[in-house]
Amino acid sequence: MNMENLLNLTSFLEDGNDMNMNSVTEDGRFEFDDGNVTSIPEVVRGGNFSRRLIIDIGIELRITFHALIFILAVTGNSLVITVLAKNKRMRTVTNVFLLNLAISDLLLAVFCIPFTLIPVILRNFIFGPVMCVLVRYLQATIVAVNSFTLLALSLERYFAICHPLRSRRWQTLSHAYKIILGGWLSALFFTLPVAIFQRLRTMRNGNKLCIEIWPDKTLGKVYQIFLDIILFLLPLMMMMVAYSLIAKTLSVNFDKDLALPTQQGNKSKSKARNEPSQRKQDSSSTTELTNASSNSINDSYSSENRTHHSTSRSVSFQTTESLSIQQVQHERSLQNKKRVIKMLFVVVLEFFICWTPLFTIMTWEYLDRRTLSRHLSGMAKSYIQLLAYTSSCCNPITYCFMNSRFRQSFISAFQCRYIRVHNYKARTAMGLDVSTTC
Secondary structure (H helix, E strand, C coil): CCCCCCCCHHHHCCCCCCCCEEEECCCCCEEECCCCEECHHHHHHCCCHHHHHHHHHHHHHHHHHHHHHHHHHHHHHHHHHHHHHHCHHHCCHHHHHHHHHHHHHHHHHHHHHHHHHHHHHHCCCCCHHHHHHHHHHHHHHHHHHHHHHHHHHHHHHHHHHHCHHHHCCCCCHHHHHHHHHHHHHHHHHHCHHHHHCEEEEECCCCCEEEEECCCCHHHHHHHHHHHHHHHHHHHHHHHHHHHHHHHHHHHHHHHHHHHHHHHHHHHHHHHHHHHHHHHHHHHHHHHHHCCCCCHHHHHHHHHHHHHHHHHHHHHHHHHHHHHHHHHHHHHHHHHHHHHHHHHHHHHHHHHHHHHHHHHHHHHHHHHCHHHHHHHCCHHHHHHHHHHHHHHHHHHHHHHHHHCHHHHHHHHHHHHHHHHHHHHHHHHHHHCCCCCCCC
16 A cells, blocks of 8 residues: 655654555554564664664754754744845835745744654654645645745746846836735645545554555555646746747847947937037038128127037036946846846755755655665655755745845844843833833
8 A cells, every 4th residue: 555645754854773564454553574563662772782872873963953953944944934024125026926925935844844853753643644644745835835936936037138128017016926826725725635535543652644545556655656646747848948948148238238338329429429529510601601790790700609609518427427327227227137146046956956865765665665765765755854844944045145235135124123122121110101112
């Protein structure tokens, strides 16, 4: 009987004993590859002291790493949510998708890490049947939402850069909210079988195990492959195509955009230089025709000619200055586009680096469980799962290092927090009103 499905995370966090579960008997005991029915404590007691020591060290390391990732993910994503929610200037279409990504990453940390790690430490799922279904379903849904959000981000950037005029009508915040809502509804629908086939089983020693049991092994394989395609392979290919086209468009347009202000400047400068020349020619013709005119007229003309020269120089200087400012703004806009694309590309790369190993071993688990168990220990699976969790704390770090506006907002948030705490302590000590703003 096929027990695991996508994101059945507990089954991958075994204790590192290379225990190989094939099926669950009716009384809740595990049946191993050798056909003998036994229980987990009997297997653990059969190991020697050094093996148990290695297992204990492995568990301590996992607890430490899980705690570190949990703290970073909760702190970082909470800060991103706070910054984007409070700063109205940062409420762009792209940042709305990043806000959704931060919310899903925060939920992933809160509902995945504790509810996966604690049952492994206790060797018992103590949270009851409702939480067994809810936690596993939410875990699968959040991974799907992350994948769909990254895909929406890449497509939004593609249309904004490659088809700006065509996409201007629907690139609004309201449209972004609709896409996000559609992504959540799609994720809830595609991962619904995870909730339907989730079960809380009792082991021989009385401990509980939250597992996914399919009535048909083939059906479970088909569903796993479907999730691989819809959540991993298809989004990955679409994002690769989108960012490739974005890179191509930017490389073609950068030179044109940079050359445009220079060409306009040359035309304006040429026009400014031609004005006094044209006026000279006009004055020369007029002088020949009015050679017999009085000296007062000539003096008046000379004064007017000097005025024209002075005006032309002033116009030329103003034109050069305005074009220089325009060119600087143009270059700054292009650099901002490049930085945003680089940051989004790194976010996508982090997601697939973190989740590819887990998707791979889960699919392998469905297709050939025995071969996987011979080549990959339970502890190795545990660290692969931990790598997937790392994706939830990577994005805030990426925003901080690759986006100056995010970085400044993060620093301002910390400074504001410090000022509030300091003012609160000072006002409390002086017996003043503790209400303060930052």
